Amino acid sequence: MTHALAFTEEDLRRLAGARSFERGVGYVSVVSRLEIGGETTTATVDGTDAYEIELTEDEDGRLSGWCDCPYGREGNFCKHCVAVGLAVLEQAGSAPQQRSAAASRTRLLDDWLESRTREELAALMREQLAVDRGLRRRLELRAATAGDDSAIVRERILSLLDTRPFARHGYVEYADAHAYGQQAAEAVAALRALTAGGRAADAVEVAREALRTLGRTYGEIDDSDGLIGDVATGLAEAHLEACLSSRPDPVEAAEWLVRHLLDEENGITDIDLFDYREVLGEPGMTRAREMVVAAWRINPKAWTEKYLMERLLKADGGSVDALVAVHAADLDPNGHTHLVIARELEGAGRKAEALEWAERGLREAESERGPDDELVAFVCDRYTRAGRLADVVTVRRDLLGVRPSLTAYQHLRTAARTAGTWEGAERAGALGVLRASDLPVKGRWYGGSVLVDALMDDADVEAAWQAAADGYADQQQWLALADRIRDEQPADALTVYLRWIEPLRTETGDRTYERVAELLLSARACHRTLGTEAEFAAYLAALRADQKRKRKLIATLDQHGL
Template identity: 80%
Template sequence: MTHALGFTEEDLRRLAGTRSFERGLGYLSAVSRLDIGVAVITATVDGTDAYEVELAEDEAGGLTGWCDCPYGQDGNFCKHCVALGLTVLGQTHCVQQQRSAATSRTRLLNTWLEARTREELLALVREQLADDRDLRRRLELRAATAGQDTVTARERILSLLDTRPFARYGYVEYADARAYGQQATEAVNALRTLTASGQAGAAVEVAREALLALGRAYGEIDDSDGLIGVVATGLAEAHLEACRTALPDPVETAEWLVGHLLDDGNDVTDTELFDYREVLGEPGMARARELVVAAWRANPKGWTQKYLMERLLKADGGSVDALVAVHAADLAPNGHTHLVIAKELEAAGRAAEALEWAERGLREAESDRGPDDDLVAFVCERYARACRLADVVALRRDLLGARPSLAAYQYLRTAARAAGAWDGSERAGALEVLKAAAQPQKDQWYDGSALVDALMDDADLDAAWQAAADGYADQQQWLSLADRIRDRQPADALTVYLRWIDPLRKQTGDSTYERMAELLLSARSCHRTLGTEAEFAAYLAALRTDQKRKRKLMATLDQHGL
């Protein structure tokens, strides 16, 4: 293993960002208790509090940092990590020596431990247990799971999943979730040990309780890193392993399993019914089918009930009609479920019925929610395959009328061009639809019309300019249009830039100053094309005089060479 540092100052800057990196420069003198190990570097950095900081290098040369300051606990590479990294880089000359010393210390410790007698090692462990309550509890759990004390094992495993010691305000916050997850992982290991030590039957029962406990607590944990989800998956896998070993009563297991799958608390585990096929056998699977069908009939609109029915039908080779019935019992208002049914029918070789369902979805979609874009694309693609291009155009035309937008206009244009019917009345009609949907208003800042966007998208800039002049454009559309005509119509573009500079004179803030500078640069470009640079210089001088009290604006203008 190499002893050289695998990171550079630039790596620290990249990981931390410029702001945290620069703030880290002020903490170099606050680094203490530095310990350079083979792959891990630790230290204490004094800030608002004394923070424990750790840098770790992986075999590929990547660097990670952890700090128990609030910013670091949110997963950020903080200023304290930067300070530690820079301190270590400043001691590059002795890193190899310190890492070699760490390797030697580890080797020496291992040699010393191997030379101790059984009695000496036991005395050493007991000494540590007297001072470390967490270590004592972990070893007590291992002792219980390795022996026959299932009562103690159950108690310890469930206590490891108790969130109360970590929920300072009734909720496990992100800063505490990592420690809770590490503790909960011990519960997974203990369950597997129970199974491996010949107590699989007990492991089955305890795992059920553990899954229930974590499922109920999960909603009160900030699991942004997904660590608790990994623990939940581990619990589910430990339960399955125990079942495969113990082979509990298949019918009773099926009843528990289906109940667990239908419980909202199962969302965290993603337990899969068919993973238990071997455990359940035919009697258990038959009982599971009965329960799933009954649950679906009682609540055909339940997401889990529908999912389980779909999985059963597909796994058992059920008929497509039965699958369609499951989906048809709860049709989404945007037509998405119709699309799901259409795809199932098409996959079964029933293309005509598939298209009928898709067309039905278009008809039944609620106007404020649909139709689903994928459903529309499905129907249009099938029409095109059948050379029904006029039907594609008609559908796209109807959708534009129902929900006018630039995207709907573009879809209609593509369809009409494919059918050779765009230039002429089709385009004119589409533009009339967009115009009718807009409300003209002079000098509006927001909510410009799709009409102007469509005309610019068509590169019909003269018509777009006229629509904007008629009040159909907002500020951003005016500016986009000015940018596109600036080279050939600099005088018109200049009027737009100057018009939108004036309101900014009364505003403050960094974003406002940057926006004013951008508009001034565009205006200067127009004056250069017109050969009127002196006029722009006079305008800029007057503006700077008028705004001179805004020192940040003056600095921004200077930065842009204005």
């Protein structure tokens, strides 16, 4: 059944967004090989490269698009899709006829193929295979998986994972990763076909080698879209399916699995040892445990060994003490491992020991890297629950002294207010820490002090202004202060705005010009409040005269009504 177009130009704009839609308008003239089918329209658009586009209308008339440009491969309705959609709309009147013709061609081809003899179809296929290497490779693999030659199957599957045909300078770039991923995905289908065809034992061996091959080459691929990661997951699943079907020797399978998991190059496959419980049985799981424990004892600080030990203990219902011992063998210098231990102990109902470990983490954390923010929050939360508000203040005060920041100041303020000790000595001491953590520097552009931020956060604008005058503020902080006082102290704010306009006179660039316009608008608001608009008009005229050669700046000022 043929039908008219169900989508409109507005649908294209909605799917693409205003920016991509406007850019797509400029590509309509380079749309070629446009074929309007029953539900699918295909075309080529000549952009940076020649891109292939496919637009599809579902049964409800909803439109979707696919393009092999980088933006389109991310799942976006790109400018090339817009161009093809617009080209189709230009032919809306003839769309029913084109769709009818496409349906007729399909029926004609089907009837013709069905009328050919077996010999004629084989000759036709051989003719096509001579010019389509991709099709030849896929059919060779299907033939091999249906036959008995394991060597050919292995060679064909591993060739699908070979990155060399797609690598430029030894690396598969983003533009080529999609094509490589599509080819590599055929290896997963072939492995599953082997298992389904009663050759699961062969599939196990080839899958192992395929996993090893992809693990070695993954670092040479730009997998920003995660396509190759999906292939790796598929290979792992195909391997497990083959193992469940063939039932390999459990001890040998366990040894392969643990060696595979301990190999850092195989992290992409994301295999979980415990998915193989049924395959390994008790003999295999026992051997796996032996190997993991031995590996961890040799290298207790290695991430993989530590993770596998933790996984073993949790899966087997091991003691909390054993799990604590695994974590305690490699304590992070920021105290995060102490937090992990504390949570495990607390989950086991050992709250006092949990708090002791967390407190130890605070004491042992290196000043440059710790303590971990989550660890601090954990301790403070437990102190608060116990009514130890003064201890919360102490922890927050110590942290401010180690790492002065606005966040640390805010946390201390909250804790001290809860304890009723903020106003007075506590606040004065905190501000003293911030003042001592920086040196006053007049006229600084960047790197303003936390002191000014803290005073503004306290809404103590007068003190913040004084700190800025003492040299603790950068440009952004001065301007933030000026914005705060503009209504009540327009003269002081005006001084700030004019001060920061002056150095911009010697700079160029769109961002600079926008900044000048923003500052002039703020200055004008001050003059209006002061009733000195004539003075601003004279200043602006002088500035425009001085900067008249910067045509983009003058145009920017005009756009802002200056």
